[in-house]
Amino acid sequence: MAKKLKVIGTPVPKQDANIRVTGKAVYGHDITLPNMLHGAILRTEHPSAIIQSIDLSEAKKLPGVVCIITADDVDVNNIGYKRDHPILKKGEANCTRDEIAAVAAETKEIAKQALELIKVKYKVRKGIYDANDALKDSAPQINKFISGKFENKNIAETFHYEHGNLEEAKKNSAHIVSRRFTLPRMTHACMATSNVTASFNKVDKKLLMYSSTQVPFLYQRDMAHALKMSPSDIRVIQPIIGGGFGSKLDIHPFEPICALLSMKTGRPVQILFSREEEFIASPIRQPMVIDLTAGVDKKGNFTFREINILKDNGAYTSWGATTPFVIMQSFSSLYKLKACKFNATAVYTNNVFAGSFRGYGNPQATFALERVIDLLADKIGMDKAEIRLLNANEKGEVTGQGLHFDTCGHKECLETVIKKSNYNKKVIAKQDARFKKGIGLASMLHVGGGAKIYRSDGCGTTLKIDPYGYCTIISGSNEIGQGSETVLAMMAAEELGIDLKKIKVINTDTDVKPWDVGVHASRTSFVAGNSLLGAIKILKEKLSKKASELMNSSHSEFDYENGQIVSVKSKDSIALDKVVREMHFSEPNELAIASFFYEPSSKFQDKNFKGNVSGSYAFASQAIEVEVDTYTGNVKVLDIYVAQDVGKVLNPLLLGGQIEGGLLQGVGYALTEELLMHEGKILNPNFHNYKMLTASDIPDIHFFPIETNDKEGPYGAKGVGEAPLIPTAAAIANAVCNALGVEFVELPLTPERVLKAISLSKINNNHHNLISL
């Protein structure tokens, strides 16, 4: 019997918004500790160079400089996903970000001045700035810290996956399309720049890090490895985090550097990035070249996909190198597919290295895949909506990769956006001579119930109720602005019948909170929610037992509402806080406390990447209408119709915020955002030249949540955070191609690229052309 929900599903405003909107929230930038020093990092002048000497003498003389460190001064391990990244660089520089020295000084200004006084002699080398060049025999080995298990010295990582009979599927194809897609560098551009405050206590040898990390327990472990400490001697406290989007999944050199400065000086040290430093030295979305060959039979069924990806890994390996793990899921399993062969290779270069970024490789994959689907539809003369509906995933499907779609809203998402956008009429709309309208479709598949890429994808919760009837949720999960604290509080309010104002969430301190793998993979509502519900169930059993005793009844079924525990049978009730007091203060004395560790039912995939990696899967479709100014090349996104299988709407207000925010990041990826590099240096490290969208650029968004009620999810919910931006660039590109009758294989669709496409198509008498600029 499903109980009617009172809190879940309602538009509760973010519970922590009040402190943020009044300026009272304490971000990393706002922390000041007694006796605190300010750190600054000297980065290389050249992306590829031999470091011949470092002269610190002048810098050390500057009054106010307390400590300067270089690689020679520290005894540390490498960091990074493959432990191939020295914290401070010795002997050579391989990337424009490379940390050569670090200063701790009494003021920010003195720290900066000291950097200018450090004299480094470089012997500049010719760097490798193209992944193809790195694979040549003549190329030098760029990263010297890898084991060399691959055939080429500059290969950082490879991924191979396949299912089905590829050769047979090729034979059964009526048409085959091959394209090469090139994806740009995009950066997170969190509104708060990277920041950390480290405080090492020389007496007890414990390190306290105020860090904006998204993965505090992995951070603690990795930091301990880097600094040769015990993880438990490192306490990680997360202040309010000014934007994450995946950028804080890796630990970055500035964090152990800050710790080292604090260990050397015995004083707290703070490092804050300038905006320029943020553009240069914080992670990016992976650039990659995707070769995709795909087939379709004469009825329009997709037959096979063959994918080769070359990823520019940059000089060191971050979690970003593992994005093929997600990319291959879309290629193998988005739309029904008989055969798939996937290869991805990450290659070291002297460029900047990527990190993880909301969508984790999926926007790149979905762009290539959904573009090719349009081309396949054209080849067989089938409508672009029809071919997608024909091949859409279905409930109960087990894909070639072994993903179990126990619930699946793919078809419903497609049908919804096709209908709501009036797709069938717009696709053949009459055109103005200058302003051409077009509409494009794209879908996406993403993990919706965590992703088991570590041994555990779990989350712990400790729950307590105090003698005044207030509830404290101590959750392993993390708040990065997305609203997880509010969603957890809503679940507790729903289940315990307590007012939202009486619920507190403690989730920022590794010394206090139970283990969790971090905020990523759209997992928090799903995994932390299930963990909380598990703890609530245990606690309610204790409370109900006591209530039954106090009522002198044999009743075991109780409702929790309005702060009361109410017998379902007799309707007798007792106040929750009274039950807690009786538990605490009368024999046998007991705390109103419970703990639970939730581990999703998902499986760690085998070495062939087969297996049901998530507890649930999210689907979404978008239909996007654009208007292209054929005189200027400007693309205006008019309307975005988005239907997303969210399982169950937990909070429509916060869900809307995730959708709108994600979509605009997707529009930026499609149209304006590109971190430009030339020979290893970043050309546009500021908001003036890196074009993030503004309030004026927003399209009209029409959102239709699709509720498939996944039995694994809390109240049926699935993960929602990453999905909104994944198909956006694909749908926009399809719309622009629809408007102009041209083809694009690169992002972003800047006015220059659009104009060039138009002029080439005129030259070639409106034949479809492959545009590569």
Next chain:
Amino acid sequence: MKKIKYNKEILHDISFFLNEKKVSCQIKASTILLDLIRDVFELKGTKPGCHEGECGACTVLVDGAPVNSCLFLAINANGKKITTIEGLINTDGSLHPIQETLVEKGAVQCGFCTSGMAMSIKAMLNQYENAQHVPGDIIQDLPTREEIKKYLEGNLCRCTGYTKIIDAAEELFKQG
């Protein structure tokens, strides 16, 4: 090469109203208003987003008009009225309608842009209110959604996609 000089900068006396309270201090001519507010007066609600006038996170009001406090020399605050996000809240701790509406409309996610957004919205409301009170002025209509978007162009946000922030601003104009 010119040698960098330390500890020899001349200090200047300034006084101004900070959130309606008269304050005085000695500053270097090069001190920017953002640093003065955050580091000297320890009002941390004004956020440093870029220090180059591009993101709007540090927006404060100088005599009611919005400025990027990262580009405003503190010495020019002398004699003026400076309002920061801390000055918006009512004295009893209750939220200003701008803050309340931003919360209710779901316009706050990470919140790092929010102080600047709130101050820009405040400036736009001020401008609208002043226009209303100019005798003979015929501006009567509420600003359009497009005008609100244009006004908030100088405030970047990475989380929300702006929609709910614009919804909140629109609601505030309707409330009057």
